[in-house]
Amino acid sequence: MKYLALYTFLLYLFSPGFPLLAQMPQITDFRLDGDARQSGNNCIILTPDYQWSSGSIWYKKAISLKSSFDMQLRVMLGCKDRDGADGMVFVFHPYAERTGYRGEGMGFAGLNPAIGIEIDTWQNEHLGDPREDHVAILRDGSVNHGFNLAGPNRIPNIEDCREHDLNINWNADSRTLSVRIDGKEVISLQRDLVRTIFRGKDKVYWGVTSATGNYNNRQAVCFEKLEFELVEELPTLELQGQKLKELMRGRFITLDHIQFESGGAQLTPASRQELDELARIMRAHPDMQLDIIGHTDNVGSAATNLSLSEKRSRAVAEYLKQKGISPKRLNSRGMGEKYPSHSNDTQSGRLRNRRVELRLLEPIA
Ligand SMILES: [Ca+2]
Numbered sequence: 299m300k301y302l303a304l305y306t307f308l309l310y311l312f313s314p315g316f317p318l319l320a321q322m323p324q325i326t327d328f329r330l331d332g333d334a335r336q337s338g339n340n341c342i343i344l345t346p347d348y349q350w351s352s353g354s355i356w357y358k359k360a361i362s363l364k365s366s367f368d369m370q371l372r373v374m375l376g377c378k379d380r381d382g383a384d385g386m387v388f389v390f391h392p393y394a395e396r397t398g399y400r401g402e403g404m405g406f407a408g409l410n411p412a413i414g415i416e417i418d419t420w421q422n423e424h425l426g427d428p429r430e431d432h433v434a435i436l437r438d439g440s441v442n443h444g445f446n447l448a449g450p451n452r453i454p455n456i457e458d459c460r461e462h463d464l465n466i467n468w469n470a471d472s473r474t475l476s477v478r479i480d481g482k483e484v485i486s487l488q489r490d491l492v493r494t495i496f497r498g499k500d501k502v503y504w505g506v507t508s509a510t511g512n513y514n515n516r517q518a519v520c521f522e523k524l525e526f527e528l529v530e531e532l533p534t535l536e537l538q539g540q541k542l543k544e545l546m547r548g549r550f551i552t553l554d555h556i557q558f559e560s561g562g563a564q565l566t567p568a569s570r571q572e573l574d575e576l577a578r579i580m581r582a583h584p585d586m587q588l589d590i591i592g593h594t595d596n597v598g599s600a601a602t603n604l605s606l607s608e609k610r611s612r613a614v615a616e617y618l619k620q621k622g623i624s625p626k627r628l629n630s631r632g633m634g635e636k637y638p639s640h641s642n643d644t645q646s647g648r649l650r651n652r653r654v655e656l657r658l659l660e661p662i663a
Pocket residue numbers: 384402418419420421422427
């Protein structure tokens with residue numbers, strides 16, 4: 299017995315490519331966001347089985363993609379096959395605080411830059427989803443298979459009321475990400491993620507997001523064994539104002555005073571004041587790169603709203619350019635009416651849904 303222990307220790311010491319720390323994570327090692335709730339036994343319920351719910355958990359410490367890692371989780375996608383939704387996504391992301399959009403977004407949509415390994419249980423035909431449950435490797439908060447990095451690969455029905463083993467492995471030497479469900483490889487990707495996704499920054503957080511929409515399932519994740527090297531938490535920059543602090547921490551913020559003439563993309567004079575302040579901050583922080591995201595209410599057709607949201611985010615970018623901010627630091631895009639922040643049933647809700655969100659494209663280290 300004594301020799302076996304010694305042998306195991308030596309094997310650990312000399313195993314190639316795995317100078318790793320085996321971690322048995324505690325629930326307190328994670329940040330919970332949205333509807334995520336602890337359910338004992340190292341498990342977290344990400345969404346209860348009701349409509350339009352979303353939740354995520356984030357490991358509080360960053361990891362480095364320059365090191366290999368191996369994570370063994372158990373996932374539960376719910377008990378309803380035909381009318382269960384939407385699935386969950388294992389995510390690498392430079393921020394550790396936020397759940398993305400609900401419904402088909404699975405709590406991943408909008409998180410950018412990011413890598414996401416999705417287990418999708420609801421077919422959204424316009425995103426290229428197959429009818430069957432499937433896995434894919436997604437990037438930059440897009441759940442559309444037209445833009446994904448690998449997949450979609452069909453898997454047997456996973457909404458079977460049972461826990462399934464999920465293994466995520468990153469080999470830093472061969473730059474290969476591979477995913478196994480119940481011991482069987484379901485998808486893999488060879489790619490320089492640091493260079494092509496995270497703009498040269500190797501430190502990322504990891505987490506799991508999930509959501510429901512018009513249909514739902516109780517979705518949960520449990521932790522088995524995690525092997526990785528921890529790195530320090532990513533530094534944040536302190537600035538005046540709670541909102542700017544949140545922006546610097548990687549959260550989405552909504553610019554309260556940015557308003558447009560109804561149905562148009564003309565900025566009101568009050569908006570300019572807030573944008574002048576933003577331009578001043580961007581000049582003071584030359585590393586700062588902004589993602590500018592336009593949204594609308596649900597009045598009018600979806601196509602018109604999409605184009606309007608794009609015009610509005612471009613108007614904000616254009617204004618910042620006029621104030622001397624390089625266009626290279628500005629990314630503008632529109633989401634149309636798809637992701638309301640409030641109910642569209644009331645006038646005040648619709649007003650709040652006609653909004654422009656900002657987010658840093660990468661953290662400021
Ligand atoms: Ca889907």
